Amino acid sequence: MERIKSDNMRRILLVEDNEMNRDMLTRRLSRKGYEVAVALDGKQGLEMAQTIRPDLILMDMTLPVLDGSEVLKKLKANSDTQGIPVIALTGHAMESDRQFALSIGFDDYDTKPVDLARLLEKIEGNLAKKEGRS
Amino acid sequence: MNPDALRMLKHELRTPVNHIIGYSELLLEAAEDDGIDSITAQARELHKDAQEIAATIEKHFLHTTWQDVETCCSSLWAEVGPALRRIIQRSHSFRDQSSGSWAQDFERINSAAERLAKMIHADYELDEIAGGRVIEFLLSLRAG
Numbered sequence: 001m002e003r004i005k006s007d008n009m010r011r012i013l014l015v016e017d018n019e020m021n022r023d024m025l026t027r028r029l030s031r032k033g034y035e036v037a038v039a040l041d042g043k044q045g046l047e048m049a050q051t052i053r054p055d056l057i058l059m060d061m062t063l064p065v066l067d068g069s070e071v072l073k074k075l076k077a078n079s080d081t082q083g084i085p086v087i088a089l090t091g092h093a094m095e096s097d098r099q100f101a102l103s104i105g106f107d108d109y110d111t112k113p114v115d116l117a118r119l120l121e122k123i124e125g126n127l128a129k130k131e132g133r134s
Numbered sequence: 135m136n137p138d139a140l141r142m143l144k145h146e147l148r149t150p151v152n153h154i155i156g157y158s159e160l161l162l163e164a165a166e167d168d169g170i171d172s173i174t175a176q177a178r179e180l181h182k183d184a185q186e187i188a189a190t191i192e193k194h195f196l197h198t199t200w201q202d203v204e205t206c207c208s209s210l211w212a213e214v215g216p217a218l219r220r221i222i223q224r225s226h227s228f229r230d231q232s233s234g235s236w237a238q239d240f241e242r243i244n245s246a247a248e249r250l251a252k253m254i255h256a257d258y259e260l261d262e263i264a265g266g267r268v269i270e271f272l273l274s275l276r277a278g
Contacts, residue, residue: 018149020242024156031163091145091152113152113188116159 009035010127013054015045015071016089017064021112025058028116034123042066046074049081056127057086061101069104076105085126089114140195147191147253153246154184154221157239165236173236176228180243183217187250190214211255218254221247 012034016022026036037052039045042063049057057075061068068088075081087108088101101109107129108122158181165173190213194206222244229240 020153020246021156023242024153024160028156028160028163031167091148092141094141112148113155113159116163 009033010056011035011037011052011054012123013037013039013045013048013052013057015039015042015057015059015063015068017041017060021060025114028114032116032120042068042071046071049075049084050078053080054084055130056123057084058089058123059086061088061090072105083130085130087119087122087126144191144195147250148188150246150250150253151184151188151191154243154250155181155188157243157246158184161236161239173228173232176224176240179224180221180228183221186217187214187221190217207254214254215251218247218251222251 010033012029014022014025014029014036016025016038017040022038022040026038029036037048037054039048043065045057045059045063046066048054059068059071063071072086072088075084075086085107086105087110088106089110089112090097090101091112098109107126110119110122158177161173161177162181165171165177191210194210194213225240225244225247229237229244232240
């Protein structure tokens with residue numbers, strides 16, 4: 001479990017099992033002013049979501065221990081975490097993958113390699129929606 | 135080719151390419167912010183080649199069938215080999231020219247590029263690790 005801490009920042013929980021993807025995204029999001037907490041598998045992601053209550057979750061769909069779709073189901077079934085926007089991240093870029101992610105309840109979807117500008121738009125859009133700013 | 139196997143194969147190949155793209159973008163962002171022109175130029179070269187490889191992989195597997203997978207992988211090497219070799223050589227050289235986190239990120243790009251080369255090309259040299267893993271992976275799926 002790794003954390004980059006700071007106060008007065010938007011807190012994002014990144015659930016990603018690939019070390020390089022985790023390192024890259026954590027550093028790029030931190031450079032943009034977000035506090036980033038990192039979980040290495042689905043079970044840890046679920047536990048951290050309940051503990052730290054992030055403003056938003058970025059989650060790889062294919063995860064060890066507990067798959068992304070299972071984590072999502074548990075997050076949305078829990079009144080403490082159901083309001084947290086969850087963006088699915090995947091290396092699969094087919095339209096059917098996007099449709100599947102949205103159909104099972106992910107709030108948004110993006111593909112790897114991450115287009116940072118596009119991902120930031122989605123993060124801010126979902127944060128605004130959560131806070132009733134849109 | 136079996137659609138699930140094709141999907142997995144492309145995912146396996148894309149992962150190291152995504153690492154090269156991601157780390158070169160990270161280097162670009164940091165170097166531009168810090169005004170280090172030499173790193174910016176080096177990261178741009180790596181990023182351009184990685185984008186070319188990503189597009190080639192995508193295009194290459196559009197019409198692949200189970201029957202021609204071995205041929206497909208060797209012809210993929212013919213298409214991506216030059217750009218991949220450039221990335222390996224340049225990232226190695228840029229790593230030696232830099233220090234600290236810059237050097238670490240060039241090293242990560244180098245290791246991702248070597249991993250991709252070993253996946254595609256059975257004879258890719260450097261150490262005793264067996265190459266051609268993509269072909270082995272597909273053959274095992276077909277056998278299963």
